[in-house]
Amino acid sequence: MTAPWLTVIGLGEDGVDGVSAVARRLLADAEIVYGGRRHLDLAGSVSAEKRPWPSPLAAGLDEIEASRGRRVVVLATGDPMWFGIGATLARRIPADQMRVLPAPSAFQLAAARMGWPLAEVETVTLHGRPAERLKLALVPGARILALTVADSPRTVAAMLTDAGYGDSPLVALEHLGGPSERRVEGLARDWDFDVAPLHTLAIECVAGSDALLLPRVPGLPDEAFRHDGKMTKREVRALTLARLMPLPDALLWDIGAGCGSVAIEWMRAAPRAHAIAIEPRADRRAIMAENALALGVPDLDIRDGTAPDALEDLRAPDAIFIGGGLSKAVFEASFAALKPGGRLVANAVTLESEAILLALHASHGGDLVRLAVSRASAVGSLTGWRPAMPVTQWSLVKSRGYDS
Template identity: 50%
Template sequence: MITVVGIGADGWDGLVPASRRAVEAAGVVVGSARQLALVPETGAERVPLPSPLLPNLPGLLDSLLGSLPDRAVCVLASGDPMFHGIGSTLVRLVGAERVRVLPHVSSVSLACARLGWPVESVEVVSLVGRPPAALRAALQPGRRVLVLGGTAGAVGDTLDEAGYGPSRVVVLSDLGAPTEAVGVESGLQVIAIDCVAAPGSRPFARVPGLPDDAFEHDGQLTKREVRAVSLSRLAPFPGELLWDVGAGAGSIAIEWMRAHPSCRAVAVESRPERAARVRRNADALGVPALRVVEGGAPAALDGLPRPDAVFVGGGVTVPGLVEACWAALPPGGRLVANAVTLESEAVVAGWYGRLGGDLVRLAVQRASPVGGFTGWRAAMPVTVWSVRKDTP
């Protein structure tokens, strides 16, 4: 059994009796150098957390739990260990039945208390180990955001680049400690953002169907109306993984990930210049965690984690591609394929005949100048085949 004790910047004085007893009873106390300095000497062995943490933590746990089975292990964590903390990692590694968590007040709760913000109305973005671009997806007019990790300078630059320069930004440092301060940066800080869009800027909603010019592209782009329909059929749920095969500009994968912060995606693109463009679009639209795989499908799909949904935006005529995507899906998985040419339409029509699903042809016309008047110009129609895998 591992006991995880949340501790705040107020240190030992801020711990409730149960948390103090857990530390005092431990034979081994594990934590960062800062955390270990917050608790008194109890005679326990003190073990610093390794750096980098995630690659080395499993080995440390094997050592502690294997060689010291009879000694209680206490791991110190900042604030609430289950909120962007080590508690969640430990549960994933050893199982919930072997982890006892004694939480402290989180920095988010303390920040909201100082600002007078209802906790349930705030979005939290962690920049610990993540680039500042991860903040972009959370920025919307009137939204309140708390940033964990990162610096005020990096956050400010991101706000300016995203068109939210006028936002009110407050740095809250050492929350709960005697050294607590506003506007002073420290190693323990939360950055609060009251989002205000700059005049003339164009905020982006999370509803599928961003404007086409939100993406850098070379023409290989699933257009706005078709993209919205395709994503509605892919139906992203929190935590799910998408394969975007023949990604082009990456618009489907990017909007999938914008649907919820826990949504994940792999964009598979055979052309290096397009793969680089997908990465730039992902950064610009706030989903830098998008994984980009360079290579031709179906070979490039080997070894990828199993998807919950697959979008085939290009290459549907490649032999074996649809078969590989369909085989990879679990029961309940969704496959959506778009076709523009007669040859690709013939392929999806054949699969529709075999597997069923839904077959829709979309024809979009846009108003544009015709001399001194306005007329309709038709885009190429797109056939969208979508199907759900109800059996293994």
């Protein structure tokens, strides 16, 4: 096993006074020390060359890799592996070459101050990320700890109020673990406080009577989406996603995405699920982007294009949904790119598209079903069933032994 040449040390507000003897020795023996200006100041006097992070950060990561074999220390805040630089370095540096010495994380300290069991708390970071990501965690009674920047609490408070959670208590916990530690608290609807840049925001979700409840199980109400009529409706969408099987870290291609309802619910349904939504119409892409923000998945990757040409050079997917633009050529290009064991689902409403699915089912197998939904509505002074257009759905799992 290669001896670690890179050490990542987590610091608290008390700096090196709060780290272990091992961490102090490794810092004293280092040749190069990287960190933010604050971290380098907390390190005090060291014999090593101090290098603040350059902009862009990637340049510093390249420098660290080029220093392989030298004694390099990276200073970070709290637990470097929890939304920190350690997690970024671990994608580049083999585990046996890197030693990580964490301090208590901001989440641990905040949970301790709030008296919240950390295992029952939703943790998110909004550093460099849209505040709308928080919407995924908004359910009555939820407790959320968020890493935020100085102006984020106002943004979060306004967002909570707009979503019907204005009575939610907010607590900004500043400089946790240090001599300047302070808490600022109030309700979301009344929030108008300035807080220190270094803080963690604690949120206890209290839903008002007007709060829109959006569970993460597939099948959100159609009214939760803006659309121009081009969308997979609620019941069919729920069954479609059941076939697609959203899994953590998995990637979906949503071809002919329309308003993005399937891709958005895929991302909501599983932690760290990703989706690429391909849609040729600019007006629908704009609506899709609005829906992604409103429903808590601003990271939806929206692409302009028409399949199969738009599929070139995309990362191989774990699942594919063909909701528009179905053709034999689109299927063949999609299926060739699909990972072994991946799922493909295609829906058809027109007779022409259904004929394509029948032919593909005959040649490739899979499951073919017809989905028919009727809704009760007024018939004069009485009530009757009004059927929606039936949907033919074909689903297929790619064999793990498939040879493209």
